[in-house]
Amino acid sequence: MTRWLGIALLPSAEHRTAAIHLQQEVGGDHPLRPPLSPDGNLPHVTVFQGPFLDSLDPAAELDRIVAGADAPERITLTSPGVVYQPTGWVFLSLERPALLEKIQQMTVEALAPHLDRAAFDAAKDVSRFSEDERVSFERYGYRYTGAAYAPHITLGRAEETVAQELVRSAPERVHVPGAWVFDRFSFYVMGENGAHAEILEERALAPR
Template sequence: MTRRLGIALLPCPDHTRAAVRLQQDLGAAGEPLRPVLSEDGNLPHLTVFQGWLDDGLEPGPLLERIAASLSLPAAISLASAGLVHQPTGWLFMSVERPALLGKLQETVIGLVGPHLDRSAFDTAQDMSHFTDAERASYARYGYRYTGEAYTPHLTLGRTDERTALALARTGPGRTAVPGTWTFDRLSCYVMGEHGAHAETLAARPLG
């Protein structure tokens, strides 16, 4: 049996609340963004990797192995890179991509790779809006954003394409966007609606 699982960085409490407020502010003028983020439900998060993983993967030991493989600081602060529309209908809070994040993703992929269920990849999905790097990433790992295609972000939600485009353009003038985002925990989670951080299986402090 396989499940759709993810490994993510979780924001510190203040920035978790900031992401929840940001989503609420952006959705206040029209269609709400989905899924709804909250501190005790769908957690704001920065995905490192997600995919179809088998039952042999043990979430707690996985996080310990990740932490043991890298010299992680107690917290990682990343500069905001703006609200970004991503086809189709996604709204991201993009952040910078320092070398540490690339190393973290490489480490995670190396550890979860043996547990990937490639037979579960949705090869019939429409990838016409993917870049070449994203298509190559999906073909290899079943996840759109790895390697060259990795674009660190917090997902603020999904709506119709027109609304997402408008929010990316007008959002910064309508609501306060933090200049930096600080992350202090690693998490392994069950994916929910639109890839949401729906259930925490294991979490640990970064450092």
């Protein structure tokens, strides 16, 4: 059976709340989907996600990734602000330090053997993907790996022109914190539009 799962960094409680409020403020009269909440779709930074075979053991793989990451207790990422991503996506863009690149590379190497490649969406419209994104999607079924990795918190999705206008006007309407703190790893079940719908396994970045 195919399971649609992902690994993510989760923000601290303070920044989880800030991300939820930011989604509401950016959307304004045009609520972004799906809605973020503290006990539903959690704000998160995806490291990798996709369709997986039953051979995948989320607990064991997450333990391996945490051990190999050798991360600090908290990771602080700066943000250049809210950005638009085709088609219809509104992202809180984040920096891509070497530590995140290392974590993603380790994660992809660990999980790639368990990917259900038959479940990749061969009909997906990739005409507006960059070349790196097309290569990533073809290889791993996920748009943002390797050179295409783009750390972000997904604020949601809207009709194309609405999303573009929300992002254009965001600097005039919304204060976006310049730094965001993350303190946990999560292995999660994907929901609407790839949302973080349910935690399967959770670990501190630097277990004691």
